[in-house]
């Protein structure tokens with residue numbers, strides 16, 4: 579089966595399921611469940627990405643996963659992140675073999691942005 583045909587079959591099945599279960603899917607309980615599933619998915623992908631990228635900041639070695647960010651080595655992160663869904667982005671990082679991503683802690687990520695003058699503000703920090 580071709581990819582287009584597979585997508586068409588999935589679209590039709592999804593449309594049918596959504597129409598049949600509209601009330602259930604719009605209920606607050608279902609929305610809460612769905613947010614939980616999506617959070618679990620994101621957390622699982624982030625854990626896999628952190629493991630792939632070394633579980634520590636590439637500059638200073640900081641290891642707390644709560645402050646580790648996915649950094650684009652050559653910049654352009656905002657443009658890429660806004661051009662696709664979060665799910666697509668996480669899978670792209672996970673499947674990347676070019677080395678265009680690294681982990682940086684929040685401090686090192688901000689310092690790098692200052693060094694590369696990537697802030698969109700009119701005046702530099704401290705003025």
Ligand SMILES: [Zn+2]
Pocket residue numbers: 635636637638639640682683684685686687
């Ligand atoms: Zn760091």
